[in-house]
Structure formats: structure tokens, C-alpha cells
Amino acid sequence: MQHTTPEIENIKELLQHMHLDVYQKHEDFHILKFEKHLHEIPKKLSFKSKGFFEITFSKSKRTHIDIDRKKIELDKEHLLFLSPGQTMNVDSTEETEVDDTFIILFTSKFLDFSPSEYHIIKRFPFFNMTIFSVYYTRKEVSKMYLDYMERIYNEFQNINSDSIEIIKSLLTMVLFETKRKLNEHLNISPLNNSRKAEITYKFENLIKHSEQKNQKISFYAKQLHISPVYLSECIKATTGKTAKSILTDYILLEAKTHLKNTSKTIDTIAFELGFNDTSNFINYYKKNTSLTPNQERKKI
Structure with missing residues (x-):
């Protein structure tokens, strides 16, 4: 078992x-x-x-x-x-x-x-x-x-x-x-200074400091001066996860932080995270958490 x-x-x-x-x-x-x-x-x-x-x-x-x-x-x-x-x-x-x-x-x-x-x-x-x-x-x-x-x-x-x-x-x-x-x-x-681990480490820190996180993986790969395919390969080899799933985790964490600690509107949060339409952000949030942003805020 x-x-x-x-x-x-x-x-x-x-x-x-x-x-x-x-x-x-x-x-x-x-x-x-x-x-x-x-x-x-x-x-x-x-x-x-x-x-x-x-x-x-x-x-x-x-x-x-x-x-x-x-x-x-x-x-x-x-x-x-x-x-x-x-x-x-x-x-x-x-x-x-x-x-x-x-x-x-x-x-x-x-x-x-x-x-x-x-x-x-x-x-x-x-x-x-x-x-x-x-x-x-x-x-x-x-x-x-x-x-x-x-x-x-x-x-x-x-x-x-x-x-x-x-x-x-x-x-x-x-x-x-x-x-x-x-x-x-x-x-x-x-302890682990392999090339793939280093790229994964830099990728995470790049996401953390990007103002509008909701970007394509190619956007992050370009800033790291590598191809999207190689970035995805490094992430998978180092963490067992996809680059997209890691990006999603950070987008959701920042969104929850805004919902919990600020009085920003849903429109403002969506814009700051890089969504060009509030409805896209609401659908994205609900798909990944089973709650809408407003439901999340009420729960908090």
C-alpha cells in the first residue's frame, strides 16, 4: 500500500x-x-x-x-x-x-x-x-x-x-x-549546482519578480536566453513538473495574496497579473481552484 x-x-x-x-x-x-x-x-x-x-x-x-x-x-x-x-x-x-x-x-x-x-x-x-x-x-x-x-x-x-x-x-x-x-x-x-537546476532556480525567481506573470513560457525563456523547449526540459528534469504548472502556482499565490491582503478590485488584480480580460482571469482562477476570485475573497 x-x-x-x-x-x-x-x-x-x-x-x-x-x-x-x-x-x-x-x-x-x-x-x-x-x-x-x-x-x-x-x-x-x-x-x-x-x-x-x-x-x-x-x-x-x-x-x-x-x-x-x-x-x-x-x-x-x-x-x-x-x-x-x-x-x-x-x-x-x-x-x-x-x-x-x-x-x-x-x-x-x-x-x-x-x-x-x-x-x-x-x-x-x-x-x-x-x-x-x-x-x-x-x-x-x-x-x-x-x-x-x-x-x-x-x-x-x-x-x-x-x-x-x-x-x-x-x-x-x-x-x-x-x-x-x-x-x-x-x-x-x-548543494545542487547543475545547469538544469540553475535554470529552474532562475526561472522561479524570474516569475517572482515579473510584474505581469501571465505570459507564455517563451517570454520567460527569452529572458533566460534559452529556447522554450530547453527551459521546459530543465524544469521537468529538476522538479517533475511542467513550466506551465509552476507558473500557474505563482499566479494563484499572488492572486490569493491580493484577495486576502488588499481591497483591490478583481479588474485591477487581473490587469496586474497580466490578464487582458477580467473574465479570462475569473475563468482561469475557477479552473485551478474551483472558486471564483470573489468566492475566494469571501472565504478568506
């Missing part, structure tokens, strides 16, 4: 899944120091995150991870970023050393500058909806991340209104430090 990966809606559900819900102190944030719960956490975990982001920093040498059906083996100090909607399977049965392994879980509501999941996914290139982000960290930058993690963890132990603000500040620094180092191509190296 085929195993079904459980969909985890929030941090509380994940902590229950990990047998750690007794330690929950905040609805929208949690930090886990793995060595403190070595005998509580299942050696094998499988879940699809729905409403939260995850950052893992670890010096682990023998952890096997499967993210969105892509198997990887981590054998160096690394950073891992997981976005809502991604699936993770972890097998740590061979892991005997878990010192300096931290997992941060947070929702978009926790950070004051982030009104939505889409805002975080758009702003930080390492949070993509499809291709996962794992980076090896060199010695000097590992020390920096370890310091951040320890400080956040220590603040979390006796959490109060002041410590929450400190944690928010430290987490914000982690996000922007990582973004800067990736932009500078310094101190961090991607």
Missing part, C-alpha cells in the same frame, strides 16, 4: 508529528535544538508543510533527505530552506552526531515586514515553491549562523514580549545575511 505523506497545516501540527508539542511556546515561531530531543523525535519523518517556513542549520554528516522526491545526502555543514507546499522526508537512522543542529519554524505573520507568504517567497531567492534550496556553508560563515541560532534558541527558552522582539530581529538578520551572501556569491555554495 502506498504511503501518504501527511499535510501539516501549522507549527503546532508539525510539533505533534515530531512528538514535541509539549514544548510549543508560540503559535507562529519555534526553534528546535536537535540534540535536546534526540530520543523523542522519530528517526524517520515525512510531511508536506502548508502554512510555515523552515530553516535548518546543521553540521550533520550522515542525514538522508528527500525533498519533493529529490534525494540528497548531506555530508557537510549546511543550510536548508523549506517553503510552504514542499514535501520533506528525513531519515536520520544512521545519524549519531547531532551537535549544532537547529531547526527554525516560522509563519509569515511572525515577521513584521512580511504581510504574506508570497511576500517572503518573492523577497528571498532561497525560498522557492518548487526547487528546494540547500547550501553548504564554509567555516567562517558557519560560525556566524551557529551564533545566530544559539542566540535565538537562548532567547526562546524564557520567552516574553521583549525576547520575541529580539528573536524577530535575529531571524530577520539571518534572512537578509543569507540573501546578501548569495548575491555576493561569497561564503555559501549551492
Whole structure:
């Protein structure tokens, strides 16, 4: 019988899944120091995150991870970023050393500058909806991340209104430090730097920063200086999905963000997403979600 990966809606559900819900102190944030719960956490975990982001920093040498059906083996100090909607399977049965392994879980509501999941996914290139982000960290930058993690963890132990603000500040620094180092191509190296993975990564980030997303795949291929056929081949090989399905996911995410967080009219949202006719947008939205934009807004 085929195993079904459980969909985890929030941090509380994940902590229950990990047998750690007794330690929950905040609805929208949690930090886990793995060595403190070595005998509580299942050696094998499988879940699809729905409403939260995850950052893992670890010096682990023998952890096997499967993210969105892509198997990887981590054998160096690394950073891992997981976005809502991604699936993770972890097998740590061979892991005997878990010192300096931290997992941060947070929702978009926790950070004051982030009104939505889409805002975080758009702003930080390492949070993509499809291709996962794992980076090896060199010695000097590992020390920096370890310091951040320890400080956040220590603040979390006796959490109060002041410590929450400190944690928010430290987490914000982690996000922007990582973004800067990736932009500078310094101190961090991607785990998967194949040509096809690189193109998929660039494609997702190009979609995120395109104002009118509802374009043909050839529009994006041209900006990447490759053919539409090769772009589609790279996407399929790297993610198992089509380029069109990934584009649809981002269009729907941005549309839902506008419907939830703004008072923009349906006409305005349709125009900003690149639809030349509002009825086309309504039909597109209903076809992919079973709801009209107005029904979605009322539900929210």
C-alpha cells in the first residue's frame, strides 16, 4: 500500500508529528535544538508543510533527505530552506552526531515586514515553491549562523514580549545575511549546482519578480536566453513538473495574496497579473481552484 505523506497545516501540527508539542511556546515561531530531543523525535519523518517556513542549520554528516522526491545526502555543514507546499522526508537512522543542529519554524505573520507568504517567497531567492534550496556553508560563515541560532534558541527558552522582539530581529538578520551572501556569491555554495537546476532556480525567481506573470513560457525563456523547449526540459528534469504548472502556482499565490491582503478590485488584480480580460482571469482562477476570485475573497 502506498504511503501518504501527511499535510501539516501549522507549527503546532508539525510539533505533534515530531512528538514535541509539549514544548510549543508560540503559535507562529519555534526553534528546535536537535540534540535536546534526540530520543523523542522519530528517526524517520515525512510531511508536506502548508502554512510555515523552515530553516535548518546543521553540521550533520550522515542525514538522508528527500525533498519533493529529490534525494540528497548531506555530508557537510549546511543550510536548508523549506517553503510552504514542499514535501520533506528525513531519515536520520544512521545519524549519531547531532551537535549544532537547529531547526527554525516560522509563519509569515511572525515577521513584521512580511504581510504574506508570497511576500517572503518573492523577497528571498532561497525560498522557492518548487526547487528546494540547500547550501553548504564554509567555516567562517558557519560560525556566524551557529551564533545566530544559539542566540535565538537562548532567547526562546524564557520567552516574553521583549525576547520575541529580539528573536524577530535575529531571524530577520539571518534572512537578509543569507540573501546578501548569495548575491555576493561569497561564503555559501549551492548543494545542487547543475545547469538544469540553475535554470529552474532562475526561472522561479524570474516569475517572482515579473510584474505581469501571465505570459507564455517563451517570454520567460527569452529572458533566460534559452529556447522554450530547453527551459521546459530543465524544469521537468529538476522538479517533475511542467513550466506551465509552476507558473500557474505563482499566479494563484499572488492572486490569493491580493484577495486576502488588499481591497483591490478583481479588474485591477487581473490587469496586474497580466490578464487582458477580467473574465479570462475569473475563468482561469475557477479552473485551478474551483472558486471564483470573489468566492475566494469571501472565504478568506
